[in-house]
Amino acid sequence: MGGALLEGWFKRGFSPVDVIIVEPAGRDSVAPCSRHRALTCLATAAEVPRDFVPDVVLFAVKPQVADSVVGDYRRFVNKAPVFLSVIAGKTTGYFQKHLGEDAAVVRCMPNTPAAVGRAITAMYAAPAASAVQRRVCEVLLQAVGDVTWLADESLMDAVTAVSGSGPAYVFLMVEALRDAGIAAGLPPDVAAHLARATVIGSGALLDRDAAVAPDVLRQNVTSPGGTTAAALSVLMGENGLKDLVTRAVAAAAARSKQLAG
Numbered sequence: 001m002g003g004a005l006l007e008g009w010f011k012r013g014f015s016p017v018d019v020i021i022v023e024p025a026g027r028d029s030v031a032p033c034s035r036h037r038a039l040t041c042l043a044t045a046a047e048v049p050r051d052f053v054p055d056v057v058l059f060a061v062k063p064q065v066a067d068s069v070v071g072d073y074r075r076f077v078n079k080a081p082v083f084l085s086v087i088a089g090k091t092t093g094y095f096q097k098h099l100g101e102d103a104a105v106v107r108c109m110p111n112t113p114a115a116v117g118r119a120i121t122a123m124y125a126a127p128a129a130s131a132v133q134r135r136v137c138e139v140l141l142q143a144v145g146d147v148t149w150l151a152d153e154s155l156m157d158a159v160t161a162v163s164g165s166g167p168a169y170v171f172l173m174v175e176a177l178r179d180a181g182i183a184a185g186l187p188p189d190v191a192a193h194l195a196r197a198t199v200i201g202s203g204a205l206l207d208r209d210a211a212v213a214p215d216v217l218r219q220n221v222t223s224p225g226g227t228t229a230a231a232l233s234v235l236m237g238e239n240g241l242k243d244l245v246t247r248a249v250a251a252a253a254a255r256s257k258q259l260a261g
Contacts, residue, residue, distance in 0.1 A: 001060050001086050001110065001111075001112065001114070002021075002058065002060030002061075002086070003115075004110075004112045004113075004114040004115040004119075004144075005058070005060065005086070005110065005114050005140075005144060006019070006021075007114075007115045008114045008115055008116075008117055008119070008143060008144030008145075009140070009143055009144065011117065012117070012143045012144075014143070015038075016037075016038040016039040017038050019039055019040070020040045020041075020042065020048060020052065020054075021039060021040065021041045021042070022041075022042050022043070022044065022045050022047075022048065023041055023042075023043070024043050024044065044072070045069075045072035045073055045075075046072070053079045053081075054076060054079065054081045055081055055082070055136065056081055056082055056083075056084050056136060056137070056140065057073055057076055057081050057082075057083045057084065058084045058085075058086070059073075059083065059084070059085040059086065059087050059095075060086045060087070061087060062087075063087050063088050063089050063090055063259040064259075066087050066090055066094075067098075070094075070095060070098040070099065071098045071099070073099065074098065074099050074100060077099055077100050077102055077103050080104070081104070082104045082105070082106055082129055082133035082136060082137060083095055083099060083103055083104065083105045083106070084106050084108060084137050084140070085105065085106070085107050085108065086108055086109065086110060088109070088160050088164065088256055088259055089157070089160070089255075089256045089257070089258070089259025089260045090107075090259065090260060091107070091153060091156075091260055092105040092106075092107050092124065092125075092126035092153060093126075094260065095107075095126075096126065096128070101128070102128065103128065104126070104128045104129040104130065104133050105125075105126040105128065105129060106123060106124070106125045106126070106129050106133065106134065106137045107123070107124045107125075107126075107153065107156060108121050108122065108123040108124075108137065108141060109121065109122050109123075109156060109159050109160050109163065109164045110141060110144065110145070110164075111163050111164055111165075111166060111167050112167050113145060113167060114144035114145060115144075117143075117144055117145060118145050119141070119144045119145030119146070120145055120146045120147075120148070120163050121141040121144075121145060121146070121147050121148070122147075122148050122149075122150055122155075122156065122159040122163065123137065123138065123141065123147060123148070123149050123150065124149070124150045124152075124153045124156060125137075125149075156256070157253045157254075157256040157257050158249070158253050160252065160253065160256040161248075161249040161250070161251075161252035161253040161256060162249055165252050169245070169248065170199060173199065174195045174196055174199050175195075177191075177194075177195035177198065177199070178191045178192045178194075178195040178196075179191075181194060181195060205217065218232075
């Protein structure tokens with residue numbers, strides 16, 4: 001996710017000179033570092049120059065390694081940056097526990113379409129974050145897509161399950177549609193092309209007709225007794241797609257809650 005955000009920011013004109021990346025695995029493991037040689041890539045937070053004053057410290061690591069990473073940045077708190085986190089499951093209280101109560105923390109959950117400027121990001125700010133810091137974080141995330149603020153941090157688990165993980169569900173749908181086409185007799189390359197283009201085109205239609213509810217768009221393409229209706233009788237039947245997605249989102253939200261521990 002950190003790489004997707006960086007690519008989105010650079011496409012909007014952000015300068016690599018203004019960014020320091022800390023990546024223990026080394027420069028070659030960070031795709032943007034290979035494309036933007038002006039980026040500074042360090043192995044540990046201790047290597048960040050003592051006189052460096054960051055406006056924003058972005059945490060974009062796996063939640064499983066957060067405990068071994070976050071505390072290293074406590075030394076920056078007195079420089080008054082805003083700590084912006086995209087780590088799934090980790091609450092603002094978690095960060096203040098590791099960084100101190102004075103740490104200004106904004107928690108957000110973007111998704112990987114940030115790399116093409118089409119992310120959707122939900123954000124929540126801890127009370128210590130000022131209006132200016134909130135606005136800085138909002139501008140950063142608006143550079144890669146849409147932003148919405150949450151008044152209740154507990155909703156972030158549901159956000160993570162719906163939009164944070166959501167691109168994977170869409171990509172799985174393309175896989176499933178491709179494989180179903182192959183099973184129906186289409187050549188693999190044709191099935192893959194049709195499946196991908198159908199989802200891309202449908203997304204563009206959703207975007208163009210943003211005021212039209214998706215169920216209306218579905219009804220518009222469904223003729224009574226036709227082929228689409230036959231398919232939807234399966235997808236919308238007992239234990240169909242809606243039930244499956246509901247259970248999938250519930251599982252992701254539950255996992256997000258577990259990661260908070």
